[in-house]
Amino acid sequence: MKGVDEKEYLAPGHRACAGCGATIAARLALKALGENTIAVSATGCLEVITTPYPETAWEIPWIHVAFENASAVASGVEGALKAQGIEDTNIVVFGGDGGTTDIGMQSLSGAMERGQNIIYICYDNEAYMNTGIQRSSSTPFGASTTTSPAGKESFGEDKFKKNMAAIMVAHGVPYVATACISHPQDLMAKVKKASEIPGPAYIHVLQPCATGWGYSPEKTVKLGKLAVDTHMWVLYEAVNGKIEVTVKPSQKLPVEEYLKVQKRFRHLDEEHIGIIQNFVDGQSKQLGLSE
Amino acid sequence: MVVKVISSAEAISEAVKLARPSVIPVYPITPQTKISEKLADYVADGELDSQYIRVESEHSAMSAAIGASGAGVRVFTATSSQGLAYMHEPVFAAAGMRLPIVMANANRALSAPINIWNDQQDSISERDSGWIQLFCETGQEAFDTVLQAYKIAENPEICVPVMVCVDGFILTHTVDPVELISQEEANEFLPPFTPVNAYLRTDDPMSLGTLADPGHYLEIRYDLEKAVNASKELIEEVGKEYGDKFGRYYGLIEEYKSEDAEIILIAMGSICGTIKDVIDEQREAGKKVGLIRIRSYRPFPKEALKEAVKDARLAVLDKDISFSVGGALFSDVRSSVNNESYGFVIGLGGRDITPDNIEEIIAKTENPTNDVEWIGLRE
Secondary structure, X not given: OOOOOOOOOEOOOOOOOOOOHHHXXXXXXXXXXXXXXXXXXXXXXXXXXXXXXXXXXXXOOEEEOOOOOHHHHHXXXXXXXXXXXXXXXXXXXXXXXXXXXXOOHHHHHHHHHOOOOOEEEEEEOOOEOOOOOEOOOOOOOOOOOOOOOEEOOEEOOOOOOOOHHHHHHHOOOOEEEEEEOXXXXXXXXXXXXXXXXXXXXXXXXXXXXXXHHOOOHHHHHHHHHHHHHOOOOOOEEEEOOEEEEOOOOOOOOOHHHHHOOOHHHOOOOHHHHHHHHHHHHHHHHHOOOOO | OEEEEEEHHXXXXXXXXXXXXXXXXXXXXXXXXXXXXXXXXXXHXXXXXXXXXXXXXXXXXXXXXXXXXXXXXXXXXXXXXXXXHHOHHHHHHHHHOOOOXXXXXXXXXXXXXXXXXXXXXXXXXXXXXXXXXXXXXXXXHHHHHHHHHHHHHOOOOOOOOEEEEEEOOOOOOOEEEEEEOOHHHHHHHOOOOOOOOOOOEOOEOOEEOOEXXXXXXXXXXXXXXXXXXXXXXXHHHHHHHHHHHHOOOOOOEEEEOOOOOOEEEEEOOOHHHHHHHHHHHHHHOOOOEEEEEEOEEEOXXXXXXXXXXXXXXXXXXXXXXXXXXXXXXXXXXXXXXXOOEEEEEOOHHHOOOOXXXXXXXXXXXXOOOOOEEEOOOOO
């Protein structure tokens, strides 16, 4: 891609599954941020696959402590940089959806409310993939996971995904955005913008997961594109709370196009697909993407 | 020389100010809060140039301390009881990551029932975390120990965090004269921190807190065990260096009239003041009683203890309980020396410990009936 940093800050040779979307998210984000960056990881896929001691895939300084506290660790790193008078270094946090929307919610809320100058990136694969595809509060309605399995009495997950971006906007975070690994320019522009706006930033990146969603690994980018084209995932940014859609798909596909290619949704009947379509239509209208 | 009549909480804060930590992440909890409040005052008044982070929990206090220490600067935090329990997970991580964090713990009972008063169950429950734990008897010792703690923790051969333990309320909220040292003296004793083993610098990237599989974990834990053991010598050395400079000497243990004692009490923290008074009285009455105060609970001073107890009969006082086996200190003493020894659980949840209680313990050690006794239980 033109104008993109050719240097790799997340080295190849890590231990991700074939078709991993998390590493695409991290790779693109780091290209947008450059070498003057310190990364903090929550426990999760990205941490596990990139740092099997004594190896590391991180070409920039990196720290991991635990699952729920990445935002607090980043707050400490920020304090240390401030104390040393270092002003030109980005601090980026990578947390999965479990580490962000569930167990990491408190420390994230604290860091955002305090206005810590950190860029928090949630790489959302919509379940606890590292531990074997368990349901998180970011798991979408209808998805079958190992703890919300579809069965005779169950159609899978019965709640809609937690709206993290809205929660972050409610915190008064000056820059909040959604992104998807299928739209690299949009993702990188947002990460760059996040680094330029003083104060905290939150970017929620949807990243398809071949292992957890049940599709063939070469289709990761295509799945992301389908999520955007069906309006299942709307790409927008909120600068000081003002929401603007950044990617308008040329045509809106029915959600079924997205659902039917994934094993986790394959059990859904018309009624449940209809519920999802209604939800998506409402969300799309609310965000100003469709009439 | 400046002498101030202050609480241990303030004495600790004065020492922290002299140590000049770059980052102070804290969360309020009784009875620790007096320390964080004082530090906030210093920062607000421009007396201390630190990044004071008002985190949203103790878990985050320790996590931010790890982040800052990992980034290579000196860090201080403080906690108590439920707060320490809540940060249990990153407390282990701090030691495992070999970060020289210094934390004060105002010792307080653990729930349930909820109780804000003093015992030592909180820090003792973190004894296996890999932290060095130093228990103080007085405000003066708390002041002196904080400065020594940094020197111990930051030694490049050690790199182990240090918990400075003071009895909640009994020390944190009562005043005593404390002799302070000057900033110049502090700077000379404790130079600025320069990390050599772990840091987050863009010109020399490093990954901290990586995943270690069964092929590596055992060795990494063994390295920590070696460092904690090696810190015994350093604690003595730093105590001596401090003593030579400022006239107050500290080591792993303090021996009080135990040289020729037939019965030796073993205890930690402020209770030792009461014990010393009782020993003085009993000595006057011709009884050969002494005290060994454990200052360093971790590393446990096995060798020093072995040498000090000779063949005396031992009475071990615990302000904590490891259910069904007696106090934790008692277990440690029994596994370290072969002397006839008895355990006494006392003062849990802030129950007053009187000289009568100590006399009762001595009498029960003279004529033992049980291995472990709870002292002061109401009928």
